[in-house]
Amino acid sequence: MATASEIATAAARTDVRNRWWLATPALLIVLLAAIGPLVVVVLYSFMVKGDYGDVKYWQFSLDGWFSVIFERDVFDDTLKLADAHLIILWRSVKLSLITTLVTLLLGFPTAYFIATRDRRWRDFWLFLVTLPFWTNLLIRTFAIQEVFRNEGVVNSALLQLGVIKRPLQIMFTDVGIFLGMAYVYLPLMVLPLYASIERFDFRFAEAAADLYASNFNVLRRIIIPMMRPGIIAGSILVFIPSLGAYVTPRLLGGGRNLMLGNLIELQFGQGRNWPLGSALSITLTGGVMLALLVYVRAASKSGSGQHG
Amino acid sequence: MARRHSVRRQRGFTTIALLCFVLLYLPIGTMVVFAFNAGTTVGAIEGLSLRWFVTAWNNESVIEATLRSLTVAPIAAFVATIAATMAALATTRTASYRGLAFKVAFINQPLMVPEIVTAVALLVVFSRVKVWTGYTGIGYLIAAHIAFCIPFAFLPIRARLETMDLSLERAAADLYATPWKVFCRVTFPLLWPAILAGFMLAFVVSLDDVVITEFIKSAGQETLPTYMLGQLRRTVTPEMNAISTMFLALSIAVVTLFFFLSRKKD
Amino acid sequence: MRLLVTAAASIFAFLHIGTANAEGVLNIFNWGNYTSPDLIKKFEEKYNVKVTITDFDSNDTALAKARQGGNDFDIVVPTSTFVKIWIDEGLLLETRPDQMENFKNVDPRWVNVDFDPGRHYTVPWQWGTTGMLVNTSVYSGDPNTSAIFLDPPAELKGKLSVVPEMGDILTLAIYYEGGEACTSDKTILRKVRDRLVAARPTWLALDYPSIEKYTAGDFDAGVNWGGASMRVRLANSHFVYGYPKEGYPIWMDNVAVLKTAPHVENAKLFQNFVMDPENAAMISAYARYANGIAGSEKFMPEEMKNAPEIVVPAKFLDKGKFTPACPPEVNEMYTKIWTEVLK
Numbered sequence: 054m055a056t057a058s059e060i061a062t063a064a065a066r067t068d069v070r071n072r073w074w075l076a077t078p079a080l081l082i083v084l085l086a087a088i089g090p091l092v093v094v095v096l097y098s099f100m101v102k103g104d105y106g107d108v109k110y111w112q113f114s115l116d117g118w119f120s121v122i123f124e125r126d127v128f129d130d131t132l133k134l135a136d137a138h139l140i141i142l143w144r145s146v147k148l149s150l151i152t153t154l155v156t157l158l159l160g161f162p163t164a165y166f167i168a169t170r171d172r173r174w175r176d177f178w179l180f181l182v183t184l185p186f187w188t189n190l191l192i193r194t195f196a197i198q199e200v201f202r203n204e205g206v207v208n209s210a211l212l213q214l215g216v217i218k219r220p221l222q223i224m225f226t227d228v229g230i231f232l233g234m235a236y237v238y239l240p241l242m243v244l245p246l247y248a249s250i251e252r253f254d255f256r257f258a259e260a261a262a263d264l265y266a267s268n269f270n271v272l273r274r275i276i277i278p279m280m281r282p283g284i285i286a287g288s289i290l291v292f293i294p295s296l297g298a299y300v301t302p303r304l305l306g307g308g309r310n311l312m313l314g315n316l317i318e319l320q321f322g323q324g325r326n327w328p329l330g331s332a333l334s335i336t337l338t339g340g341v342m343l344a345l346l347v348y349v350r351a352a353s354k355s356g357s358g359q360h361g
Numbered sequence: 362m363a364r365r366h367s368v369r370r371q372r373g374f375t376t377i378a379l380l381c382f383v384l385l386y387l388p389i390g391t392m393v394v395f396a397f398n399a400g401t402t403v404g405a406i407e408g409l410s411l412r413w414f415v416t417a418w419n420n421e422s423v424i425e426a427t428l429r430s431l432t433v434a435p436i437a438a439f440v441a442t443i444a445a446t447m448a449a450l451a452t453t454r455t456a457s458y459r460g461l462a463f464k465v466a467f468i469n470q471p472l473m474v475p476e477i478v479t480a481v482a483l484l485v486v487f488s489r490v491k492v493w494t495g496y497t498g499i500g501y502l503i504a505a506h507i508a509f510c511i512p513f514a515f516l517p518i519r520a521r522l523e524t525m526d527l528s529l530e531r532a533a534a535d536l537y538a539t540p541w542k543v544f545c546r547v548t549f550p551l552l553w554p555a556i557l558a559g560f561m562l563a564f565v566v567s568l569d570d571v572v573i574t575e576f577i578k579s580a581g582q583e584t585l586p587t588y589m590l591g592q593l594r595r596t597v598t599p600e601m602n603a604i605s606t607m608f609l610a611l612s613i614a615v616v617t618l619f620f621f622l623s624r625k626k627d
Numbered sequence: 628m629r630l631l632v633t634a635a636a637s638i639f640a641f642l643h644i645g646t647a648n649a650e651g652v653l654n655i656f657n658w659g660n661y662t663s664p665d666l667i668k669k670f671e672e673k674y675n676v677k678v679t680i681t682d683f684d685s686n687d688t689a690l691a692k693a694r695q696g697g698n699d700f701d702i703v704v705p706t707s708t709f710v711k712i713w714i715d716e717g718l719l720l721e722t723r724p725d726q727m728e729n730f731k732n733v734d735p736r737w738v739n740v741d742f743d744p745g746r747h748y749t750v751p752w753q754w755g756t757t758g759m760l761v762n763t764s765v766y767s768g769d770p771n772t773s774a775i776f777l778d779p780p781a782e783l784k785g786k787l788s789v790v791p792e793m794g795d796i797l798t799l800a801i802y803y804e805g806g807e808a809c810t811s812d813k814t815i816l817r818k819v820r821d822r823l824v825a826a827r828p829t830w831l832a833l834d835y836p837s838i839e840k841y842t843a844g845d846f847d848a849g850v851n852w853g854g855a856s857m858r859v860r861l862a863n864s865h866f867v868y869g870y871p872k873e874g875y876p877i878w879m880d881n882v883a884v885l886k887t888a889p890h891v892e893n894a895k896l897f898q899n900f901v902m903d904p905e906n907a908a909m910i911s912a913y914a915r916y917a918n919g920i921a922g923s924e925k926f927m928p929e930e931m932k933n934a935p936e937i938v939v940p941a942k943f944l945d946k947g948k949f950t951p952a953c954p955p956e957v958n959e960m961y962t963k964i965w966t967e968v969l970k
Contacts, residue, residue: 083508087470105955184389307833421664488697
């Protein structure tokens with residue numbers, strides 16, 4: 054008869070085996086179709102730029118990396134900090150943070166609302182959230198333009214109601230970008246939030262309410278901590294893609310201000326500086342990766358008590 | 362003792378949620394209205410007609426691109442969701458171990474690289490493979506879509522697993538259920554909403570992808586988004602709205618059917 | 628399990644569809660929404676060939692894809708600026724269109740072009756100009772100047788739209804400051820940069836041409852392409868198209884055959900086919916630009932025959948120039964200026 058400790062070791066062994074083979078397909082696919090190409094990009098960032106795009110193979114240079122931070126002035130050839138790049142980086146980070154915040158503020162109540170519906174209707178509401186996103190992004194962006202244009206639905210309605218005298222300029226402003234980005238990324242926030250709250254046992258909340266906890270305190274002390282993994286997953290899903298987004302900001306913001314995504318695209322396109330584009334994107338990827346690593350470390354430490 | 366209020370109702374939440382739905386559907390409504398425009402623009406209504414539906418229906422390249430999108434997206438989302446579910450189990454149903462954080466970051470990697478970069482890198486790699494093997498089919502599109510869909514399915518599923526109670530699974534295991542049985546009978550039903558959410562996300566993300574597809578498509582592999590990107594520089598007519606409207610109607614029909622079928626089972 | 632096997636089997640079956648490179652195929656790689664379906668239908672019926680059309684959205688993307696290869700494209704339609712790069716990099720097949728049957732129809736003006744002297748590689752597809760589109764009911768001054776967007780009159784400030792093309796915009800600004808395209812003269816470039824930096828806040832957007840945003844009054848003026856401007860004018864007669872007297876870019880898209888083309892013979896047939904005036908007119912009727920084939924006018928739609936946006940008025944004719952591909956070091960300077968302007 055096996056002793057308790059033998060069972061435990063055997064279980065631990067299956068555990069180790071499982072955590073490898075279960076993860077293998079995903080790891081393999083990501084390795085082949087995402088990490089592999091990333092290695093190419095890293096190599097590219099160290100090569101000499103080709104005359105008309107691409108790189109000169111196996112001719113190495115640090116110019117790409119150098120121009121991420123420094124640039125030689127076009128006119129007097131002095132070396133200076135590439136402040137244009139820093140300004141653009143800061144603008145993108147700001148935009149992504151605000152987008153994440155807006156989607157969270159809109160998405161949290163929406164996910165909560167869906168999770169508190171009758172069980173049979175939840176999938177229906179969930180579907181209702183994703184349905185608009187079955188329509189292509191470009192079409193959606195055009196549709197948003199129709200809504201917010203000077204002669205669009207919102208302005209016409211407000212004018213009719215006499216709320217405003219002149220149409221509000223929403224298109225081609227920062228407000229337009231935020232609204233558009235929030236719209237585009239909303240389901241990426243709602244779905245993980247919903248996934249983490251759907252099974253929430255409201256008896257916990259009821260018990261707290263019975264003990265005279267206010268609704269706000271129930272929310273703050275019980276529901277939000279319960280939903281933390283969902284909030285974090287959703288924030289990652291919104292923050293990171295919006296950092297590299299360029300179609301929506303360009304169409305709704307009028308493209309007068311470059312975003313990080315535009316800057317990188319420019320280097321791979323009309324700028325024909327693939328090494329710089331590669332170096333810029335590795336900087337972006339590295340930064341995000343580092344942040345994520347720190348987060349998962351911290352989260353798995355604080356969460357380890359739960360899972361035993 | 363009667364409670365003074367329902368805890369399920371947080372002040373203002375329902376209003377925000379409903380506002381959210383209005384915001385979500387305002388542009389979609391506009392899009393549908395313009396699909397019926399008799400005029401040639403998506404800016405001014407000049408009477409109602411079905412002409413753009415007829416145009417779209419007779420436009421072979423649009424139909425082809427739509428069908429291609431509808432082939433790539435479900436396959437990619439399906440495979441990505443399976444892989445992501447397995448990986449999510451592997452990174453939660455276990456004691457914390459060395460390399461766990463790295464694995465999670467690794468799987469999320471496609472999310473962290475700007476699309477244009479993945480696109481260029483995949484172009485370089487896939488082109489070599491295409492020249493070597495002579496195979497230029499749609500497999501490359503599907504493979505790339507699976508890869509960038511994985512994190513979108515992985516994150517919600519893993520988030521769900523993190524908050525899921527282990528005691529049921531433990532109880533089943535204590536009763537000598539095999540791990541596979543535990544998964545089928547206990548974990549899967551509990552995990553289903555997250556899997557569905559992950560699948561829907563992956564599906565939508567694949568359906569929307571334009572940059573990566575634009576770079577790796579071969580001759581005759583236009584998807585709906587890349588087809589529409591081509592229209593962007595030129596004039597956008599309500600034809601695109603008509604296609605999207607048909608698309609929308611189709612998806613509503615399919616889901617409604619699915620909804621009622623699953624209702625009956627209950 | 629059976630479900631999985633079936634799914635896998637059907638996926639594999641599916642993957643093999645579309646890989647057949649049968650005879651009687653022609654794969655065209657062209658700008659989006661640019662290829663007349665009627666033209667293709669006619670070609671398919673005449674030569675019993677199945678044509679696929681794949682879109683690209685920028686010259687750089689097309690070049691990058693073609694350079695990497697393995698895409699099965701036969702025909703590609705690069706812009707004049709890029710043709711020389713394509714030829715120099717050895718991507719194009721020397722099909723000698725100048726010896727083809729229909730070459731006699733090519734307008735002599737477009738035979739000895741700098742990017743392909745004597746037309747050994749390419750055939751004209753369509754050509755046009757980049758100019759100013761102005762709503763005369765808002766601003767009644769002279770539209771024939773780049774000052775419209777570089778030093779805009781008060782009426783147009785904040786209502787301007789500029790096409791998001793680095794090359795076009797910098798070229799217009801360089802002409803405006805008295806330079807030549809692809810100049811590396813730093814005194815001129817400094818003026819160009821200062822001019823653009825000062826002008827940018829007066830632009831509402833950098834947007835691709837859209838008829839309804841002009842006709843609905845979101846934009847009152849802007850930098851626009853000729854054919855798109857004609858569509859705006861047809862919808863609202865207050866709009867006029869101006870040819871900047873300081874100089875403006877002409878562009879031409881050209882049909883070329885790739886060296887790696889799997890269906891060379893069909894591709895050559897297509898090159899010859901589009902030089903037929905009646906066929907060329909079909910291209911123009913669909914995409915709304917002039918085509919460079921003499922005698923195609925009589926097959927063109929009525930409203931295009933005398934459109935001032937398409938048929939350049941004689942007095943502006945000498946102000947338009949093809950922009951060459953700028954040398955890499957010049958392009959690098961331009962990219963820096965462009966980043967500086969839009970930061």
